[in-house]
Amino acid sequence: xxxxxxxxxxxxxxxxxxxxxxxxxxxxxxxxxxxxxxxxxxxxxxxxxxxxxxxxxxxxxxxxxxxxxxxxxxxxxxxxxxxxxxxxxxxxxxxxxxxxxxxxxxxxxxxxxxxxxxxxxxxxxxxxxxxxxxxxxxxxxxxxxxxxxxxxxxxxxxxxxxxxxxxxxxxxxxxxxxxxxxxxxxxxxxxxxxxxxxxxxxxxxxxxxxxxxxxxxxxxxxxxxxxxxxxxxxxxxxxxxxxxxxxxxxxxxxxxxxxxxxxxxxxxxxxxxxxxxxxxxxxxxxxxxxxxxxxxxxxxxxxxxxxxxxxxxxxxxxxxxxxxxxxxxxxxxxxxxxxxxxxxxxxxxxxxxxxxxxxxxxxxxxxxxxxxxxxxxxxxxxxxxxxxxxxxxxxxxxxxxxxxxxxxxxxxxx
Amino acid sequence: xxxxxxxxxxxxxxxxxxxxxxxxxxxxxxxxxxxxxxxxxxxxxxxxxxxxxxxxxxxxxxxxxxxxxxxxxxxxxxxxxxxxxxx
Numbered sequence: 001x002x003x004x005x006x007x008x009x010x011x012x013x014x015x016x017x018x019x020x021x022x023x024x025x026x027x028x029x030x031x032x033x034x035x036x037x038x039x040x041x042x043x044x045x046x047x048x049x050x051x052x053x054x055x056x057x058x059x060x061x062x063x064x065x066x067x068x069x070x071x072x073x074x075x076x077x078x079x080x081x082x083x084x085x086x087x088x089x090x091x092x093x094x095x096x097x098x099x100x101x102x103x104x105x106x107x108x109x110x111x112x113x114x115x116x117x118x119x120x121x122x123x124x125x126x127x128x129x130x131x132x133x134x135x136x137x138x139x140x141x142x143x144x145x146x147x148x149x150x151x152x153x154x155x156x157x158x159x160x161x162x163x164x165x166x167x168x169x170x171x172x173x174x175x176x177x178x179x180x181x182x183x184x185x186x187x188x189x190x191x192x193x194x195x196x197x198x199x200x201x202x203x204x205x206x207x208x209x210x211x212x213x214x215x216x217x218x219x220x221x222x223x224x225x226x227x228x229x230x231x232x233x234x235x236x237x238x239x240x241x242x243x244x245x246x247x248x249x250x251x252x253x254x255x256x257x258x259x260x261x262x263x264x265x266x267x268x269x270x271x272x273x274x275x276x277x278x279x280x281x282x283x284x285x286x287x288x289x290x291x292x293x294x295x296x297x298x299x300x301x302x303x304x305x306x307x308x309x310x311x312x313x314x315x316x317x318x319x320x321x322x323x324x325x326x327x328x329x330x331x332x333x334x335x336x337x338x339x340x341x342x343x344x345x346x347x348x349x350x351x352x353x354x355x356x357x358x359x360x361x362x363x364x365x366x367x368x369x370x371x372x373x374x375x376x377x378x379x380x381x382x383x384x385x386x387x388x389x390x391x392x393x394x395x396x397x398x399x400x401x402x403x404x405x406x407x408x409x410x411x412x413x414x
Numbered sequence: 415x416x417x418x419x420x421x422x423x424x425x426x427x428x429x430x431x432x433x434x435x436x437x438x439x440x441x442x443x444x445x446x447x448x449x450x451x452x453x454x455x456x457x458x459x460x461x462x463x464x465x466x467x468x469x470x471x472x473x474x475x476x477x478x479x480x481x482x483x484x485x486x487x488x489x490x491x492x493x494x495x496x497x498x499x500x501x
Contacts, residue, residue, distance in 0.1 A: 069433045070450065134465060136458045 010183045011252050012260040014245030015352045016085035018196075020057035020238050020339055024088060028349065032338055032364045033385070038235050039223035039340050043138055049206050052215035055224050057238030057340030058199055070381075074141035075117030079151040081345070084195035084227070086152045093245040093257065095190060106160030108179040108193040109149040110171040112344040116200035118142040128296050148196050152243075157411055160188050169313065170268065171195040172178030172242055172347025173397035173405040177233035178264035179246050180407075194243035195346030203237045203343065210276065212311045213237070225341075226368040227308035227314050227334035228376045235309045238340035242348020256384075261355040264392075265294025265408030272402055278314045282404050283321035287394060290406035294392075296326055302390040303363055304379070305354045308334030309341045309396045316375045318396065323378025331388065332379040337367030347397045351407065358390045358411045420467070420494060422486050427466040428483075431458065441484030449483065459486075469493055 016361045017024060017312035020038030021031035031038060042056045064072055075083065084111075099105060122139050126132070141147060146164035153162055163184060165174045172195025179191035207213035214234040217224035226232035252259055267289030271282030291298060304322060308315050322332055335350050342349055357363055372381060395407040415423070419464050425439045434449060445451050451459070466488065471477060474490050 070452070070455075073454075136461055137454045138458070194426060 009249035013257045014089035014363040018086030039221040051211045054218040076142040077150045077194045078198040085139045085241040085243035101159045104189040106188045107153045108163045108175040110165040114143040155403040163345040167403040168399035169346035170397045170399035170403045170405040187327040195344035196241035196343040197343045199239040227310045230312040230371045230373045236340035238342040240345040262410040278317040280317045280321040286404035294408040303393045306334040307396045319376035443483045
């Protein structure tokens with residue numbers, strides 16, 4: 001099988017997070033190490049008919065007011081999250097700012113859907129009389145599908161390629177993968193990439209409608225999100241942004257940058273048998289392609305950060321796919337027990353977490369996994385923090401629409 | 415409404431929409447250089463003032479002549495007088 005192979009090595013030199021644990025990678029890491037839950041009861045969800053869940057994982061204390069008005073006027077909440085996460089990542093990467101505008105530094109940032117909060121606010125007023133007389137110029141700039149990517153590019157003056165992938169829960173992972181490929185192929189030198197998401201009741205309602213949102217734990221939010229657990233009852237939707245700076249290894253080395261990890265493989269594919277049903281076979285094909293792209297054997301993967309959102313079908317399909325490829329010894333965890341499902345942001349946030357685990361020589365478990373669903377038996381889904389040296393990790397994200405994505409991460413470039 | 419009340423309403427609307435300081439709202443303030451607005455803001459300013467004052471100014475040629483906050487005040491007061499005279 002011929003697969004795309006990298007021409008240049010691609011490394012991570014910056015990471016930024018805005019998550020339900022708060023602002024910054026440090027807050028994200030603390031949340032996982034302390035084993036906290038970021039899920040809260042959102043009372044206003046009771047105002048919506050036909051919605052059973054009252055749960056969400058919201059970003060606390062970020063209003064974006066530190067961003068000047070003339071920059072912020074084109075930003076929805078999810079764009080603000082992306083810009084703040086990118087700011088942290090770029091600060092850490094400490095790239096030469098003179099290069100930002102040269103056309104070789106690009107942006108790949110995606111969202112599940114354009115800002116629903118903004119659209120709802122506009123249409124609530126518009127439908128009173130169907131008038132456009134009260135529409136402001138900012139409406140389009142906040143709701144265009146590439147709004148978050150454009151806002152990141154404009155805020156920092158990054159003038160290279162711009163891409164805004166949209167693949168629901170696989171968006172963030174795809175963004176990292178496409179950025180990796182652009183650097184590997186030599187078309188770009190640096191990419192600011194990841195996913196961002198603002199919570200809206202429509203997201204929760206979409207999962208609820210398909211009997212895939214948690215609501216039996218409405219009075220116990222901290223134990224609501226339970227990937228792989230026998231008592232799980234679905235997704236808890238969240239929000240945030242996870243953004244990484246990827247860079248050509250040679251340039252990172254030449255300028256003495258701290259290299260946090262290396263991206264060595266990526267694959268994404270679409271399974272067209274069902275628009276909603278997960279497919280173990282497609283997941284396996286995706287992971288196999290990612291391993292082939294990386295040029296590594298199955299047995300060399302040390303840890304898998306699962307997509308596992310706490311839906312019945314998704315968790316079972318992924319567990320079967322994992323054991324089918326990697327056998328029973330491979331350690332696996334899902335971080336959605338802590339953080340809920342941050343949808344488009346999950347790929348970026350969970351990749352950051354995976355890299356932090358590798359750097360710390362430990363693995364973080366699946367929160368709220370107290371009794372494994374026997375149908376998820378197979379891979380070693382551990383339940384406590386473990387000390388382990390991880391050289392290679394695989395990161396999965398799978399999405400409604402049949403989109404699968406996998407990323408292979410190497411601990412340090414050498 | 416008195417002229418003073420109209421000017422106050424215009425200023426309050428602009429302060430809220432464009433996050434301006436009340437102390438910056440002096441007649442001689444240049445809209446672009448002193449208040450920091452740009453062409454997109456001017457489009458939104460028209461929407462905001464139409465909403466606050468219940469008048470239609472979008473297609474008015476006089477808008478093109480506006481340079482300062484005082485120009486806005488004079489333009490709006492003139493427009494109000496024309497609207498009242500026509501009704």
